[in-house]
Amino acid sequence: xxxxxxxxxxxxxxxxxxxxxxxxxxxxxxxxxxxxxxxxxxxxxxxxxxxxxxxxxxxxxxxxxxxxxxxxxxxxxxxxxxxxxxxxxxxxxxxxxxxxxxxxxxxxxxxxxxxxxxxxxxxxxxxxxxxxxxxxxxxxxxxxxxxxxxxxxxxxxxxxxxxxxxxxxxxxxxxxxxxxxxxxxxxxxxxxxxxxxxxxxxxxxxxxxxxxxxxxxxxxxxxxxxxxxxxxxxxxxxxxxxxxxxxxxxxxxxxxxxxxxxxxxxxxxxxxxxxxxxxxxxxxxxxxxxxxxxxxxxxxxxxxxxxxxxxxxxxxxxxxxxxxxxxxxxxxxxxxxxxxxxxxxxxxxxxxxxxxxxxxxxxxxxxxxxxxxxxxxxxxxxxxxxxxxxxxxxxxxxxxxxxxxxxxxxxxxxxxxxxxxxxxxxxxxxxxxxxxxxxxxxxxxxxxxxxxxxxxxxxxxxxx
Amino acid sequence: xxxxxxxxxxxxxxxxxxxxxxxxxxxxxxxxxxxxxxxxxxxxxxxxxxxxxxxxxxxxx
Numbered sequence: 001x002x003x004x005x006x007x008x009x010x011x012x013x014x015x016x017x018x019x020x021x022x023x024x025x026x027x028x029x030x031x032x033x034x035x036x037x038x039x040x041x042x043x044x045x046x047x048x049x050x051x052x053x054x055x056x057x058x059x060x061x062x063x064x065x066x067x068x069x070x071x072x073x074x075x076x077x078x079x080x081x082x083x084x085x086x087x088x089x090x091x092x093x094x095x096x097x098x099x100x101x102x103x104x105x106x107x108x109x110x111x112x113x114x115x116x117x118x119x120x121x122x123x124x125x126x127x128x129x130x131x132x133x134x135x136x137x138x139x140x141x142x143x144x145x146x147x148x149x150x151x152x153x154x155x156x157x158x159x160x161x162x163x164x165x166x167x168x169x170x171x172x173x174x175x176x177x178x179x180x181x182x183x184x185x186x187x188x189x190x191x192x193x194x195x196x197x198x199x200x201x202x203x204x205x206x207x208x209x210x211x212x213x214x215x216x217x218x219x220x221x222x223x224x225x226x227x228x229x230x231x232x233x234x235x236x237x238x239x240x241x242x243x244x245x246x247x248x249x250x251x252x253x254x255x256x257x258x259x260x261x262x263x264x265x266x267x268x269x270x271x272x273x274x275x276x277x278x279x280x281x282x283x284x285x286x287x288x289x290x291x292x293x294x295x296x297x298x299x300x301x302x303x304x305x306x307x308x309x310x311x312x313x314x315x316x317x318x319x320x321x322x323x324x325x326x327x328x329x330x331x332x333x334x335x336x337x338x339x340x341x342x343x344x345x346x347x348x349x350x351x352x353x354x355x356x357x358x359x360x361x362x363x364x365x366x367x368x369x370x371x372x373x374x375x376x377x378x379x380x381x382x383x384x385x386x387x388x389x390x391x392x393x394x395x396x397x398x399x400x401x402x403x404x405x406x407x408x409x410x411x412x413x414x415x416x417x418x419x420x421x422x423x424x425x426x427x428x429x430x431x432x433x434x435x436x437x438x439x440x441x442x443x444x445x446x447x448x449x450x451x452x453x454x455x456x457x458x459x460x461x462x463x464x
Numbered sequence: 465x466x467x468x469x470x471x472x473x474x475x476x477x478x479x480x481x482x483x484x485x486x487x488x489x490x491x492x493x494x495x496x497x498x499x500x501x502x503x504x505x506x507x508x509x510x511x512x513x514x515x516x517x518x519x520x521x522x523x524x525x
Contacts, residue, residue, distance in 0.1 A: 210516075239520040300506065307500035314493070322480070329481035338489035341481075345474045345490070346497060355515030357504060362516070396489060400496055 004029045005166035008220040009227075012169065013071035019063065023074025026169075027056035027118050030076040034120070034167050040148065042140035043162035045081045046089050047121035052076065055118045062116075071226050073116030078159050078168035081122040082129055083109050083214075084203040092205045093125040093155070095138045096324055096331040106203030107235045108172065108214055115230040120168050124158030127336050129174055129207040130317060131155060132182055132398045135391045137333055144187060146428050149386045151398075153183030159217050160187035170227055171217040176207040177309050177399075178380075178406025180215050181418035185379035185431025188420045188457050190448065191217045192224045195438050196413035197242035199228075200235030208316035209240075211410040221419070221448040225249040228441060244439060252442050253449045258291030260447065261372040262434075267302040268377025268405065275424040280378050283421045283432055286454055287376075297372065301364035302408050304357040309407030311354035314343025335392040339399075362412045366437075374436045374447060379418045380405050384428035409435050417444040420457045429457065466494045 004012075004026050015021035031049045038044055059074040079085060082092045084102035091097045105113070113119065124142045126134055134142040134157030142157045144150040145165035152161040159171030160183040173180035175193040184191030194215040201212050216227030228249050235241040264284070272280065288294055318340040324331065325340060332340070368375060380402045388394040409416040416435035424430055434444050471490050475482045504510055 239522070303503040303506065307497060307503060310493070310497040310500060314497075322478075325481065326479055329483070334483070334486055335489060337481075337483075338486045339493060341475060341486065342490050342493035342497070344478055344480055345471060345494060350497070350501065352515050353501075353504060353510070355517060356510050356513040357507075358516045359513040360507060360510060392489065396492060 005033065006219065007169070008218065008223045009071060009075045009169050010220055010222040012075060016063065016074045017068050023056040023059040023063070023118060024053065026074065027052050027076050030120060030168060037165055038167060040143060041145060041161055041165055041167065042142045043124055043158045043165065043167050044078070044121045045091055045093070045124050045139045045158070048088065048119060052118050052120050059116055059118065069116040072112065072230055075117050075169050076120050077112060077117040077170040078120050078123040078162050078172070079109060080156055080159055080172050080174060081125050082174060082205040083172060084205070085109055085122065088122065090122065090205070091139065092129070093127045093136055093139065094331065096328060098138065102203070104203060107200040107237060108231050109203070111230050111233070112172070117170065123162060123171060125156060126154030127333055129155040129176060129179055129205070130336050130339055131395045132178065132402055133391065133395045134158070134161070134183065135387070135395060141387070144384065144428065146188065147426065150384050150426070150428055151186065151387055153186035153384070155179040156217060157183040157187070160184050160189050160191065163187065163189045163217060163219050170223060173215055173217045174204060174207070175213050175215060175410065176211045177313055177410055178402050180217060181379050181406060181416060181431070181433055182402055184217055184418040185420070186384040186429065188429030189217060189219055190221055190224055190452070191215070191418045192228065192441065192444070193409055193416045194228070194232070194441060195242070195415045197240045198439065198441070199231045200238040200241050202235050202237040206320055208313045210316060211312060213410070221445055221452045222250065222253055224448070225253060225445050247442050249442055249445055252446045255446050256291065257287065257447050257450045260292050260374065262287065262292050262294045262374045262376050263297035263368060263372035264294065264376050265299045265302060266296050267299060269296070271381050272378060273382045275383050276378050276381055276430055279422045279424070279430055280432055287451070290450055290454070295372070297368055297375070299364050299368055301361045304361060305408040305411055306404045308354040308357040308361070308411050309403045311346055311350045312411070314339055315346060315351045318343030333392065335395045339396070358411045361408060365412050365414060369437045374434050374443065376432060376434050378405065379431040379433045383424040383426065383430060409433070414438055415441050415444055417448045419448050419451050422456055466491045
């Protein structure tokens with residue numbers, strides 16, 4: 001009997017379609033694992049085993065009637081707890097929303113349910129999607145399945161840790177300044193930060209409106225493509241939603257990368273941990289072996305990303321939270337409260353200057369994309385840290401160190417795919433990110449698929 | 465380091481709470497932001513750029 005635990009959606013789908021595997025079987029298997037391992041890993045805030053089993057039985061009945069919906073039908077999926085779910089508590093990882101039960105689903109939740117996914121539960125996240133360690137004093141700190149003493153990253157760390165531990169097949173994430181890519185890198189899975197506006201954020205609790213994006217996370221690139229196919233598309237309820245055609249994201253997956261021009265901004269080679277640098281250099285050599293033409297490229301404008309990222313995230317978040325900061329300040333962790341209060345203290349001139357810097361960075365990337373097809377850099381410059389007893393300061397430190405690497409992508413609105421590149425000296429995964437022009441998701445997935453075929457973590461996924 | 469009085473008074477002015485224990489965190493974040501802002505001085509024509517803003521075209525046209 002095949003162990004179902006780490007099969008991808010791409011592998012499960014034909015089994016489900018051909019009725020060799022029931023959605024009930026894979027769902028029950030995953031629920032059993034959640035019950036066994038999640039008391040320690042804490043990847044879920046609200047597991048939904050009864051609902052998941054009901055959905056799985058409905059899916060099984062549909063498929064038996066010949067009503068197969070497609071490759072997501074019957075696939076166990078975790079939903080980050082900042083996606084609104086009708087009638088189901090949505091905490092946003094915060095004490096502030098501990099009893100919040102939305103009366104509607106996020107648009108993306110509706111889309112995924114329509115595609116037939118099984119909703120396993122609401123996954124853990126860093127408080128208010130405003131931190132990067134996965135520490136959560138209210139719902140339990142998520143632990144990295146590769147080493148329980150290490151952080152999973154955040155803010156979508158519940159999802160990436162669940163994927164790495166086989167506690168879900170697919171997971172949804174959000175990315176405002178790295179919240180999909182950073183935990184994907186730390187947990188050794190794949191995460192796609194989408195073009196701003198490609199995936200609706202209607203019904204997702206905002207962190208910073210002008211940067212927030214939603215996207216897929218999975219154990220394979222082809223699974224990301226399947227999820228994106230369901231999640232992408234125009235939504236009149238989201239003012240930032242793009243009215244653009246949605247291509248077939250699986251169509252070009254196997255095209256390879258021979259002849260593609262990839263630029264490495266020299267900005268992304270500064271301040272790397274020696275392990276990250278070594279793994280990244282090795283990955284670059286592998287990409288060259290696959291036929292990519294790689295060269296270093298200067299984009300000095302990226303040096304403004306840290307300022308711009310801090311000013312915009314903290315400014316917009318403090319605006320959204322101002323009323324609650326005034327009335328319920330004790331409902332915030334001190335690090336998150338301080339981050340937001342700092343945003344309230346930074347002036348509007350700083351905010352506007354940050355928006356000017358954004359335009360400058362977008363123009364600089366457009367210029368770069370006339371020379372190369374894609375850009376590439378480490379997802380984060382440091383290896384996955386162990387938890388510190390000084391967790392408040394540690395979260396602010398991780399944000400500070402990752403912001404220069406993650407925020408340029410959010411500030412310019414381009415898509416970015418984080419892929420694993422190997423293990424550091426402590427046996428923890430690290431990652432690199434490809435990023436491309438606006439709406440270049442198909443190309444990113446094509447390149448990611450070719451990279452995945454090099455098996456960067458073969459035989460290394462922890463079988464928890 | 466950022467003047468604690470600026471932080472206290474700035475927050476009070478906006479009717480926002482001030483916790484003494486938050487002070488080092490807020491100082492550190494504002495200091496990081498201030499230091500990072502120095503990178504913008506490498507781009508003397510930054511003010512020629514129109515800020516990127518979220519404009520809902522369906523409301524504006």
